[in-house]
Amino acid sequence: MTTSKSDKHVKVLFEVTGEDGTSEVESVWAVPVHGGHRLDNIPFYARGWALGDIVATTPDPDGLLRVTGLVSESGHSTLRLWFADAGDVQGVRDGLRGLGCASELDLSRLVAVDVPPDVPLAKVRIYLDPMEGHGVFELEEGCLAQ
Numbered sequence: 466m467t468t469s470k471s472d473k474h475v476k477v478l479f480e481v482t483g484e485d486g487t488s489e490v491e492s493v494w495a496v497p498v499h500g501g502h503r504l505d506n507i508p509f510y511a512r513g514w515a516l517g518d519i520v521a522t523t524p525d526p527d528g529l530l531r532v533t534g535l536v537s538e539s540g541h542s543t544l545r546l547w548f549a550d551a552g553d554v555q556g557v558r559d560g561l562r563g564l565g566c567a568s569e570l571d572l573s574r575l576v577a578v579d580v581p582p583d584v585p586l587a588k589v590r591i592y593l594d595p596m597e598g599h600g601v602f603e604l605e606e607g608c609l610a611q
Contacts, residue, residue, distance in 0.1 A: 473496050473497070474494050474495065474496055474505060475494075475495055475496075475497065475502065475530060476492040476493070476494060476495070476529075476530070477492070477493055477495045477502050477504075477520060477522050477530045477531075477532050478490050478491070478492050478493075478525075478529055478530060478531050478532065479491045479492075479493065479508065479510075479511035479514065479532050480531070480532075481510045481511050481512075489510070491508060491509060491510045491511045493505075493506055493508050493511070493514075494506045495520070495530075498519060500519060500521075500536050500537075501519045501520050501521050501522065501536040502519065502520050502522055502530070503517060503518070503519050503539075504516055504517060504518050504519075504520060504539075506569060507543055507567070507568070507569050507577040507578070507579045508543060508577065508607065508608075509545065509569070509571050509575060509577045511532075511607075512607050512608065513607070513608050514532075514535075514543065514607075514608055515538070515539055515541040515542060515543045515579070515607075515608040515610070516539060516541045516543070516567075516579045516581075517539025517540070517541050518535060518536075518537070518538055518539045518541070519535070519536040519537045519539075520532045520533075520534065520535060520536060521533045521534045521535070521536050538610065538611060539582070539610075540581075540582035540610045541579055541580060541581055541582060541608075541610060542579075542580040542586055542606075542608055542609050542610045543577060543578065543579060543580075543606075543607035543608040544577075544578040544580060544589070544593075544604060544605070544606060544607060545575065545576070545577055545578070545604070545605040545607050546575070546576040546578065546593075546602040546603070546604055546605075547574060547575055547602055547603045547605075548574040548575075548576070548601065548602045549574075549600055549601060549602065550574075550601075551573045551574050553596075553601050553602070554570065554573070554574065554576060557576070557593075557596065557601070557602070558570070558576060560592060561578055561589070561592070564584060564588060564589055564592060565581060565583070565584040566578050566579055566580050566581070566584060566589060567579045567581075576602075577607070580610075582610065586609070586610075
């Protein structure tokens with residue numbers, strides 16, 4: 466188990482299959498809770514998962530925690546934005562924060578966005594859709610709350 470965010474945080478690993486069929490691993494911070502681990506950061510690459518989801522894990526032979534399934538959904542949604550120009554990233558992230566959405570940055574142009582249950586996804590899309598239409602970024606729905 467890798468720890469460093471806090472004493473309570475551990476890394477859980479997701480198997481991610483690329484469009485070309487190759488398999489990679491994404492690690493996400495999580496907090497142990499009754500029945501599993503609660504995701505404590507926004508997944509960038511693992512599809513179908515969101516901040517706050519409770520996941521089931523099993524240790525692999527090296528002691529690393531591999532995600533094996535979903536225990537319960539959090540009600541959060543995950544969006545991913547791939548920016549054409551890194552110069553546009555901060556302004557969009559600031560706008561999302563104003564709507565109540567947290568975000569995380571990877572590779573200077575990839576942003577993972579958390580849409581919490583109390584923020585209507587439609588409101589976020591009204592903000593993002595015009596920019597996507599003008600080519601500011603490409604948007605992917607990584608996980609939509611049920």
